[in-house]
Amino acid sequence: MNYILNPWPWYVSGPLITLVMALLLYFGKTFGMSSNLRTMCSIAGAGKVSDFFKFNWKENLWNLVVIVGAILGGFIGIHYLSNDSVTTLNPTTIEEIKNLGFNNVGAHLVPPEIYNLDVVFSVKGFLILIAGGFLIGFGTRYADGCTSGHAISGLSSLQKPSLIAVIGFFLGGLIMTNFIIPLIF
Structure with missing residues (x-):
């Protein structure tokens, strides 16, 4: 089954992102997925191999909530916020993508020729x-x-x-x- 997510309107998602960023700034924290990967590698002992991973990962443990949120958000999005509609693309874009060798452009969320x-x-x-x-x-x-x-x-x-x-x-x-x-x- 092809799942297409309905994006939240800007007036909902924008203020929510702003709220999260304001809270992070207030508490002196930063956001990013690569810092989560660094924390997980440090927890797994990568500091024994590279000095880059030698830091107090316990201070960044809160940041792993981002990973949990990404997993839960993906689950909720695919199971509760998706529908069977197809992606609407500009006809010129469809033609350009077909010229690259992709079939059924817009029928899937991601092209099966790659994924x-x-x-x-x-x-x-x-x-x-x-x-x-x-x-x-x-x-x-x-x-x-x-x-x-x-x-x-x-x-x-x-x-x-x-x-x-x-x-x-x-x-x-x-x-x-x-x-x-x-x-x-």
């Missing part, structure tokens, strides 16, 4: 996962944070490095979408 287990376990799919994982890991470490941390937490606290990182994320996404993906597919 199918047969594709993932192919040589090409495996190499794409390895290369993409390396680039994401390198970029996250180099930018000192992930997209969610910089775009939501960093921008809301008016951090200049976060603005630079977010501009880089968008430029990288545009380059990937317009130049690299057509070469891969």
Whole structure:
């Protein structure tokens, strides 16, 4: 079954994000998924291998709530907030995506030509996962944070490095979408 989520309107989701960010700023905390990964690796003993993971992870234990929230939110979204409608795309976008070799554009939340287990376990799919994982890991470490941390937490606290990182994320996404993906597919 194809699940399509109905997004919450901006006047509900925007104030909720603002409330969470205001609470985090008030308590002197930051938000981001990469910090959760660092905390989990530190808990698992990665500090024995790399100094990057040597820190007091107990002070960041509260941040693991983000992971629990992401899992619960995904479960609630797929089971209680989804419907059977299809994604509405611009006809020009549909034609451009079909030219890349994708079929049934808009019929699924994600294209099965990329997110199918047969594709993932192919040589090409495996190499794409390895290369993409390396680039994401390198970029996250180099930018000192992930997209969610910089775009939501960093921008809301008016951090200049976060603005630079977010501009880089968008430029990288545009380059990937317009130049690299057509070469891969």
